[in-house]
Amino acid sequence: MKGSLIGIGVGPGDPELLTIKAVKAIEKADLIIAPCSRAEEDSIALDIVKEYIKEATEVRKRVFPMVTCKETLKQHWEENAREIMGELENNKQVVFLTLGDPMLYSTYIYINRLIADGGYSVATVPGITSFGAIACRLNIPLAEGNEPLLIYPLGKNTRALEKALELGVEAVVMKASQNPTGLAALIEANSLEDSFVVVSKCGQDKETISNNIEVLKQERLPYLSTVLIKSKPIERKW
């Protein structure tokens, strides 16, 4: 019998936003893989779950660099997948941690695919998304009634977001630090200056919340920044 890989969404930051299922999987793990973007940096995902890890469980921090070069990324995914498959051959229960939800914009998606293609058993536990937590934190619904909601990872190309805003769709813009000035221009072009809010490091010590368009124009948003754009003005001010 070979081991299995369990991908776990650890949510956006608060350890209490882990699910019971995720906590149980962490408690039973032989090995936990915690991703980070640089070797000298802490793993945010590991920091969130550390109170649930049993003493006998091994933890390995592994680097997944934040680069756009596909070859470099692929190399890191393959190296990591090989390491995990080696442990599965040794009947280990391996848990891979992911910030937010594992099936939405995560490195885990690529690892999952490589391990499943290798013929190994893979299971995934959903997690609370950053935008789900932000909506609760701000007390602003993401979407209600028959409103569509667009989840949009921001890049240089903003075409699908443009179309959605023209149609009056509610939007969550993730990775807002990738192109904040482009986003500011879109918000202004659609006269949505009173209908957005930007949240950085939600639920963490350095959390900031703002609905001032100048914050986007400064082009210096923190990495973990998310913008909610509503079809109607947001009444509360920050």
Added chain:
Amino acid sequence: MKGSLIGIGVGPGDPELLTIKAVKAIEKADLIIAPCSRAEEDSIALDIVKEYIKEATEVRKRVFPMVTCKETLKQHWEENAREIMGELENNKQVVFLTLGDPMLYSTYIYINRLIADGGYSVATVPGITSFGAIACRLNIPLAEGNEPLLIYPLGKNTRALEKALELGVEAVVMKASQNPTGLAALIEANSLEDSFVVVSKCGQDKETISNNIEVLKQERLPYLSTVLIKSKPIERKW
């Protein structure tokens, strides 16, 4: 000191998909409000959390009918909000249960607004969405890299969904039972017959999974049906 209202997302069905925070709030509650669609029906949300409820906690099932008449809905929301405000005046900790996530297409959004407008303390705990759980169940990512994702509550008007599919956006269609034949026509118009999967009652005893377009054309989907539409063909068959 007055009591406070806590809205809780109980997730899609598996009691282990509740967060630690949700379980703690349920354990501390004086009163739990559990919504159902008809007086003679069970509350699915209550069924999910029942193992976490302490003996001393009072539970009240309350009816929120599934009708489109706004006046009828408003009357139910207002009656329910008045009842909750009465309990908050008596310093009660009141928990309101919601399937999936409370800030996405829930009755709780309206109750939250009425209670907050009344000047009472309101907090909300995010929950695992049905689509988050479905993606894990099927081992299909919702969106990766820079793919936008549209969350779409299906109705008779499908314009924003049409535009999104034309642009090759990944989509989650909720409330698919509202207009399954309209959805089937859109899938065929965009040649996406190999790129969708419909899941009914995910994680429950009567769960069904299919990628056969005829299932949508029969126009008899269960209430809790969700459709994932991918921009590329889905390899696995059901």
